[in-house]
Amino acid sequence: MSVLPLVALVGNPNAGKSALFNALTGARQKLGNYPGVTVERKAGRLALADGRPVELVDLPGTYSLNAASPDELVTRDVVMGRQAGERRPDALVIVVDASNLDNHLRFALELIALGLPTIVALNMVDLATRDGLELDAAVLARELGVPVIATVAVRKRGLDHLREELGGLLGSAAPEAKALPPERDFDVVRGEARRIARAAIVRETPSRRLTAAVDRVALHPVFGLLLLLGLLFVMFQAVYAWSEAPIAMIEGLAEAAATATRDALPDGMLRSFLVDGVINGVGSVVVFLPQILILFFFILMLEATGYMVRAAFLMDGIMAKVGLSGRAFIPLLSSFACAIPGIMATRTIADPKDRLTTILIAPLMTCSARLPVYAVIIGAFIPARDVLPGVGLQGFVLFCLYVAGIIGAMLVALILRMTVTKGASGGFLMEMPKYQWPRPQDILLGLWQRAIIFLKRAGTIIFTSTVILWVLLSYPKPPEGSAISQVDYSIAGRIAGGLNVILEPIGFNRDISLALIPAMAAREVAVSALATVYSIDAGDDEALLERSLGDRLKDQWPLPTALAFLAWFIFAPQCISTIAVTRRETNGWKWPLFMLGYLFVLAYVAAGITFWTATALGLS
Amino acid sequence: MRLTELPLRQPAFVDLIDWSVLSPSEGQRLREFGLCEGASVEALHHGGLWGKGPIACKVGRMTIAMRRNHAAAVTVRTGPDAAP
Ligand SMILES: Nc1nc2c(ncn2[C@@H]2O[C@H](COP(=O)(O)OP(=O)(O)O)[C@@H](O)[C@H]2O)c(=O)[nH]1
Ligand SMILES: [Mg+2]
Numbered sequence: 001m002s003v004l005p006l007v008a009l010v011g012n013p014n015a016g017k018s019a020l021f022n023a024l025t026g027a028r029q030k031l032g033n034y035p036g037v038t039v040e041r042k043a044g045r046l047a048l049a050d051g052r053p054v055e056l057v058d059l060p061g062t063y064s065l066n067a068a069s070p071d072e073l074v075t076r077d078v079v080m081g082r083q084a085g086e087r088r089p090d091a092l093v094i095v096v097d098a099s100n101l102d103n104h105l106r107f108a109l110e111l112i113a114l115g116l117p118t119i120v121a122l123n124m125v126d127l128a129t130r131d132g133l134e135l136d137a138a139v140l141a142r143e144l145g146v147p148v149i150a151t152v153a154v155r156k157r158g159l160d161h162l163r164e165e166l167g168g169l170l171g172s173a174a175p176e177a178k179a180l181p182p183e184r185d186f187d188v189v190r191g192e193a194r195r196i197a198r199a200a201i202v203r204e205t206p207s208r209r210l211t212a213a214v215d216r217v218a219l220h221p222v223f224g225l226l227l228l229l230g231l232l233f234v235m236f237q238a239v240y241a242w243s244e245a246p247i248a249m250i251e252g253l254a255e256a257a258a259t260a261t262r263d264a265l266p267d268g269m270l271r272s273f274l275v276d277g278v279i280n281g282v283g284s285v286v287v288f289l290p291q292i293l294i295l296f297f298f299i300l301m302l303e304a305t306g307y308m309v310r311a312a313f314l315m316d317g318i319m320a321k322v323g324l325s326g327r328a329f330i331p332l333l334s335s336f337a338c339a340i341p342g343i344m345a346t347r348t349i350a351d352p353k354d355r356l357t358t359i360l361i362a363p364l365m366t367c368s369a370r371l372p373v374y375a376v377i378i379g380a381f382i383p384a385r386d387v388l389p390g391v392g393l394q395g396f397v398l399f400c401l402y403v404a405g406i407i408g409a410m411l412v413a414l415i416l417r418m419t420v421t422k423g424a425s426g427g428f429l430m431e432m433p434k435y436q437w438p439r440p441q442d443i444l445l446g447l448w449q450r451a452i453i454f455l456k457r458a459g460t461i462i463f464t465s466t467v468i469l470w471v472l473l474s475y476p477k478p479p480e481g482s483a484i485s486q487v488d489y490s491i492a493g494r495i496a497g498g499l500n501v502i503l504e505p506i507g508f509n510r511d512i513s514l515a516l517i518p519a520m521a522a523r524e525v526a527v528s529a530l531a532t533v534y535s536i537d538a539g540d541d542e543a544l545l546e547r548s549l550g551d552r553l554k555d556q557w558p559l560p561t562a563l564a565f566l567a568w569f570i571f572a573p574q575c576i577s578t579i580a581v582t583r584r585e586t587n588g589w590k591w592p593l594f595m596l597g598y599l600f601v602l603a604y605v606a607a608g609i610t611f612w613t614a615t616a617l618g619l620s
Numbered sequence: 621m622r623l624t625e626l627p628l629r630q631p632a633f634v635d636l637i638d639w640s641v642l643s644p645s646e647g648q649r650l651r652e653f654g655l656c657e658g659a660s661v662e663a664l665h666h667g668g669l670w671g672k673g674p675i676a677c678k679v680g681r682m683t684i685a686m687r688r689n690h691a692a693a694v695t696v697r698t699g700p701d702a703a704p
Contacts, residue, residue, distance in 0.1 A: 101681070103681070188655065316674045317668035427646055
């Protein structure tokens with residue numbers, strides 16, 4: 001097979017490279033990794049105007065070829081033809097932000113000097129127009145000596161033109177490798193960039209600047225923080241308020257499936273496996289899909305609108321107090337959805353100790369896998385009444401759990417920065433992108449991808465651990481007429497009995513011990529495990545089978561136990577994927593094991609304190 | 621005056637930057653953001669409750685955020701003949 005020509009998208013962060021990449025390649029993209037580094041390689045196939053295929057790669061954004069972070073190193077090495085696992089691109093598409101030409105042209109000049117066939121995509125011309133800026137692409141092309149094409153990546157404008165031009169560029173004979181040009185003085189290149197930018201401006205009328213107006217509130221030391229807190233609060237209320245109807249629907253479906261299976265199959269192992277293990281076990285987790293999607297919806301919106309960086313700005317003062325920078329706030333906020341993308345997002349943090357600290361505390365942010373656990377317990381034990389008009393007690397408790405995770409993370413960061421990750425703080429320097437209204441398609445695509453990932457998890461990790469648990473719970477069978485229950489007699493029951501010696505002091509009962517073992521795989525398995533335990537425990541008792549998991553928990557657990565269980569999950573380290581990604585990102589087992597250890601200790605202590613306090617207060 | 625003392629939304633130009641306050645990589649990043657002698661700057665927002673948080677400022681056409689200790693390394697000029 002002949003190798004396709006390779007075209008690389010390069011440019012400053014936020015120039016619109018990824019948007020252009022998506023528009024040019026459609027959904028057909030391949031994710032991989034560059035060997036030896038943990039930087040993602042995003043490649044896709046693009047058809048030129050005449051139908052010839054080329055391979056397009058989306059390189060990490062960087063401000064210059066003087067790389068600072070691991071991401072930026074990859075970009076530099078690829079365009080210079082030095083990156084292992086990547087051939088030198090046959091052409092470059094340099095993406096520049098039309099409303100920030102001075103800056104983006106400097107890097108463009110640096111790239112053009114490399115001598116590869118090059119096209120400049122003058123992107124975001126729509127935003128430039130919104131801000132009253134009119135540019136002349138022809139002047140730019142003349143000054144830069146390469147074709148310049150005006151594009152609006154998100155509206156797919158200018159793409160055909162770009163494909164055509166690229167075809168012409170790649171049609172000519174294969175480029176001979178040029179020697180790298182001598183490095184030019186930074187200030188000289190900048191001066192030239194500024195001159196060219198000025199020359200290209202046709203008209204510049206001051207106009208309403210949306211971003212400046214919004215920032216007056218969003219970055220205000222008082223109102224900005226209130227707004228941020230308000231947004232987070234609305235997010236957690238919505239997780240409950242918007243999810244009722246879809247959850248009821250999924251529950252209805254699961255129940256119907258269980259009833260149909262029970263009616264269709266004779267009583268026996270297969271029926272028990274399908275009903276207790278598959279439908280009740282996995283179903284009890286799938287039910288949380290709506291809540292998880294609502295959470296992701298908010299996070300995707302915060303990112304796509306440009307608000308996330310404002311949140312980092314607001315939080316920098318507080319983060320500095322624990323030895324981190326506001327930049328760490330972005331991966332931490334994504335960790336609310338899932339620690340894995342959060343930990344991967346720490347790659348943009350250049351300072352190694354800042355980055356390590358952020359990785360280590362990321363699992364303390366309440367990820368969406370904890371939501372099923374919290375939701376079941378809160379639903380069962382916290383009354384659904386309003387504490388204030390429009391503010392539900394259940395949502396409020398959920399909010400408090402999130403806050404507890406944040407406070408825990410800050411304290412841990414403070415201690416880590418004084419001990420294992422001691423060192424000077426890395427500072428805070430960030431570009432603040434313009435606000436914009438995200439396109440519904442982008443948000444929907446993001447939600448769709450999340451839903452698929454979640455359902456895959458439910459179908460693999462959660463399904464497997466639930467099935468194993470079901471087997472361990474179902475065998476061996478107690479002798480006929482024995483007074484010992486099936487669960488107690490089973491292998492799992494005996495293991496849990498042993499574990500219970502350690503967990504009893506913090507108020508955990510046998511069922512929790514049982515649920516915590518398979519939950520080592522993923523936190524939400526705790527819920528499916530409880531569902532399986534109770535389903536088997538109920539045996540053929542129709543009345544018991546009818547009752548929901550929440551009702552059964554309420555019958556069997558004292559309130560202090562339920563609260564201790566919640567406290568455990570604020571810190572619980574149970575997630576194989578997080579451990580694996582931490583190993584990958586820190587290149588070894590030292591830090592993931594450290595993380596596992598400290599989280600277990602914290603979970604135990606927090607659950608213990610909660611249980612003893614609640615008991616002492618006489619809550620029940 | 622220092623960038624930290626510049627009144628909000630008053631256009632100014634960078635007079636001098638004390639690069640010794642910044643680490644090489646921070647200096648590099650600031651230069652890449654377009655902050656250099658002669659660049660136009662405008663302080664937009666001071667973060668933090670007691671004015672101790674970072675500063676958001678406009679440099680050329682870009683808005684950037686930086687901490688106060690870094691902003692204090694930047695000396696600015698205002699007034700009719702401040703432009704380079
Ligand atoms: N209005 C407008 N927004 C754009 C355009 N291109 C990209 N964006 C948006 O700008 C933001 C940054 O784009 P992205 O592709 O992530 O930039 P990257 O960092 O270069 O990959 C995203 O919110 C995009 O939706 C464009 O041409 N017009
Ligand atoms: Mg990108």
